[in-house]
Amino acid sequence: MARYFALVVLVLISLGSRAESRTITDMSGRKVSIPDRIEKAVALSPPATYMLYTIAPDTLAGLNFPLWENEKIYTVERFKKIPVFGGLVGEGRALNLEVLLKIKPDVAFLWERGNSFTAINSEYERVFRKLGIPTVVMRMDAIQDYPAALLFMGDVLNRRDRAKRLNRYAVGVLQRVERAQVALPANRKVSVYYAEGLDGLATEGEGSMHTELIPLSGGRNVCRLKPTSLMGQEKISMEQLLMYDPDVILVKEKVCFERILRDPRWKLLRAVRNKRVYLIPYVPFNWFDRPPSYMRLLGIQWLANLLHPDRYPIDMIKETKAFYRLFIGKELSDSEAKAILWPR
Secondary structure (H helix, E strand, C coil): CHHHHHHHHHHHHHHHCCCCEEEEECCCCCEEEEECCCCCEEECCHHHHHHHHHHCCCCECCECCCCCHHHHCCCCHHHHHCCECCCCCCCCCCCCHHHHHHHCCCEEEEEECCCCCHHHHHHHHHHHHHHCCCEEEEECCCHHHHHHHHHHHHHHCCCHHHHHHHHHHHHHHHHHHHHHHCCCCHHHCEEEEEEECCCCCEECCCCCHHHCHHHHCCEEECCCCCCCCCCCCEECCHHHHHHHCCCEEEECCHHHHHHHHHCCCHHHCHHHHCCCEEECCCCCCCCCCCCCCCCHHHHHHHHHHHHCCCCCCCCHHHHHHHHHHHHHCCCCCHHHHHHHHCCC
């Protein structure tokens, strides 16, 4: 306990020495005083952490959970050594104050989706206020919020030029995909099932934040279940899936993808028979969901092209290389882009 309070004192002394500050309005409308120069930043949830990584990776000072193996691919070496302090990630990973105090961030980003996390964010704000660490709220209810969120984070971190480039890309993508689907007749929308879990029999219902790319890409989610929680992953039976009989199956887990191709029960589905089962690209971060990130700006193009290649014709190898160059700072070869697009 004495060690903990000593760390608190050191942080408060350090924070108190910051002379220059400015006042901003965050995405929830709160006025917040933040340091004029930010050298260390953290985010309390993966969506904001990933956005912090693409806008100012040199300022990212803490992670919400240990990196998955796929997250170590095509990310900078420093990213693999950043300490884990927890946050709003579920799975029992609470905030580790001792690690946070060692990090001593200049600012912390909170993710707010509608009113879903208001009470939790208020508690985090209270804790951070005691430590003298300013918190700013980012609103990312849907992929359409990403352009504004990019500009907001870029302003907070004084990376406005970088944020503007990413914003222009995001706006352009969303406009192109919308134009491609705007006059799509209802009877041409492709029926899609999103297979989660190792057995593929967990999914997300209509209106879930986890499947928002399906309707935006000209698809129709076959699962009409209403979400029962923010975590989602509603369980269904094989019999129910056979009744859905989707045109396309999107698979999150590689183990599940391999099982689907082997299991005779799944071969009764038209998507399997027609070879329209796709493992969602996941390097370095998932392109579709869990957690949602800026990679969905590439994922929505991938899906629009899969579902309606006539309406959204695009060279996905070329687009993947351009996206990784801009957002991740990585030059891919054609073979590397292919391996990412069609993981096996």
